[in-house]
Amino acid sequence: MLPSLSSFRPFLIAGLLSTSAMAVAAPPSFDVARIAHDIKTLASDEYEGRGPATRAETKTIDYISGQMKAAGLKPAGPKGSWFQDVPLRMSNITGTPTLSMTIGGTSQTLAQGNEVAIRAAETGQSSVKFADLPLVFVGYGVKAPERGWDDFKGVDLKGKIMVVLVNDPDFEGGEGDFGGKLMTYYGRWTYKYEEAARQGAAGVLVVHESEPASYGWATVKNSNTNTMFDIVRADPKAAHTQMEGWVQKDVAARMLAASGVDFEAAKAAARRKDFKPIPLKATMSADYAVKSEIITSHNVAGMITGNKYPDETVIYSAHWDHLGIGLPDAKGDTIYNGAKDNASGTAALLELARAYAKGPKPERTVLFLAVTAEEKGLLGTEYYADNPLRPLGTTAGMINMDGPFGMEKTSNFSISGAAKLDLLTVLTEEAGKMGRHYTPDARPEAGSFYRSDHFPMAKRGVPAISFSAGRELVNGGAERGKALQDAYTRDKYHQPADEYSDDWDKSSWVGDMTLLYNSGRRIADSHVWPNWSADSEFRAARDTTAAQRK
Structure with a gap:
């Protein structure tokens, strides 16, 4: 507080x-x-x-700049413009992605927006295609040397999908090494994606629960299954894995159960420094095309x-x-x-x-x-x-x-x-x-x-x-x-x-x-x-x- x-x-x-x-x-x-x-x-x-980067952007920024001009502001952008160009990488999944998991020997199709919410790859690649990649549960997916915390314990995630909890290890108990209920950056899903890339994982799935995420599945679905944007990076694969997304809690619970682990027990274990990654008796396959291009969006700036x-x-x-x-x-x-x-x-x-x-x-x-x-x-x-x-x-x-x-x-x-x-x-x-x-x-x-x-x-x-x-x-x-x-x-x-x-x-x-x-x-x-x-x-x-x- x-x-x-x-x-x-x-x-x-x-x-x-x-x-x-x-x-x-x-x-x-x-x-x-x-x-x-x-x-x-x-x-x-x-x-x-x-x-x-839609036709609505032009209408929107023209309205805002028009109101600023009518108010009596001066344009604050480069060369007397109202606009600051913002180059971004724009990525979209083309068509409906084909997604599936095999959990404990049983195969199931995953519906985009229902069981999972997969984002368009922000790596610049034109397609994502892999078959039967192993899934590994890595707790909260945190590596924080200053706190003496490492959820990975040297596990090799190359060619594997990382399954991770949202928020900090302190969320459930309200106290610990991460400031109690106050979320640190380690709790944000953006950090989980960044860490997955640093770990060399083939992909990452964040397990959704409404309380630790602070919003329901509808928000996850709507925010992750449409157009993705990122800053233009020299090496986008250094910041992103090929597949990033969210998975429903009940799917994650089935993965853990097939591996002989109760979901709540796994969460409890993940709150401790001695947590060790859990290889899951589950694999994932995916096949979808991605359209990726560099576009220019705009900030609008006026000043007194x-x-x-x-x-x-x-x-x-x-x-x-x-x-x-x-x-x-x-x-x-x-x-x-x-x-x-x-x-x-x-x-x-x-x-x-x-x-x-x-x-x-x-x-x-x-x-x-x-x-x-x-x-x-x-x-x-x-x-x-x-x-x-x-x-x-x-x-x-x-x-x-x-x-x-x-x-x-x-x-x-x-x-x-x-x-x-x-x-x-x-x-x-x-x-x-x-x-x-x-x-x-x-x-x-x-x-x-x-x-x-x-x-x-x-x-x-x-x-x-x-x-x-x-x-x-x-x-x-x-x-x-x-x-x-x-x-x-x-x-x-x-x-x-x-x-x-x-x-x-x-x-x-x-x-x-x-x-x-x-x-x-x-x-x-x-x-x-x-x-x-x-x-x-x-x-x-x-x-x-x-x-x-x-």
Whole structure:
């Protein structure tokens, strides 16, 4: 759990926390109807789920840049453009993959999207074809020398499929070498894929369970069986195996049972350092074609130039993309509209841009950044962080918005994951003026810190957070807020049902926008430099650029 606010004060920069240190411009009025219109437009069927590298991308980025221009922003891309080109590898499975397993001598066909969710190969190859490759259960698939932890114990995975649990070894018990319920990066499925490649495995299957994954099978299916994107790599096979995907728990349980091991007993064993890989009496075969090509997607960038420190930057960001068109749901709907995720964040970004453009000029330059391919691994922000339009060393901070509005009006706010940094203190103090308080991430085990667009910037030292409106509802408290959030995750998250409705409760929107504006404006109208706590893993990266900040 994140320490109390009072424990931050020893490392905070003088002047940054003082509510009287600077006069924050009075917040503008925010037009709820205009925000709703932006969400409704971007989440309409006409925008086809805003998939990168589709015809919907052109429509989406033209809409965003048009709204930025109308607001009075200046283009912040190269050569006076609104757009930053983001080259990506795009991969699709062509047709229906042929997949099967032989478990304990019995062969069974695997239906894509039902028993397994196999991603298009991101290695650049044109097909995936193998027969009867052995499967090996490797627990949580973690190799962490600094924790004295190695799930592999020297097992040779070449020519074998690695079967791995999602999340950290600490998830079930809530304590141990991996920070308890707070997920480390070792718990993310992205890490499992990366480690499988490092181990030389022929493929990897992550076992799905809703609680440790933090979402149901529908989310897994919809997120993994459509178009895949990755950054353009010199050697993609160094980062990916030929087959990456997920497998249903009951299939994994049958594999283990055929090998004389109970699934729950295997999970319990995997929580210990002395766990050893379990060769399974199961093999897998696959045959499918892959279309792979290099495409260019786009980030959209507009800015208000600072009137005192124009070379210093504050960033507001939101991802414009969603899942596009995919497998039909039970109603036959194939358009993944992404209204809350993240037409709402994009609409908030545009409304903040209008507010800054109409108000007094900030002292620092404020960049409004709508990024691509978040749903494919934070790729738009990853590319920006490697190719920044504004120097990272003089970027004072980044506030990211991904589903930023409360289900209803809340009395609190939160951020994704747990982090100790000055930006959180600024948000906390500004929220306090509005009668709201900070509450740590309600589900630290979900690894949300690694699932939002602030993370690529944080890795490079930039103070960055993803804002959450919280779920302590004024009407019904935290219990009702949790119920509403759980229902959204179960029934709508990464599903065609994430659609805009005029019936949405919009009572939190003005307060959320005001808090976002006041917090960002406070940083923009100053010359102090927020930082991470002294014990943060991101502090060292920030300190390496200290000479750039004067």
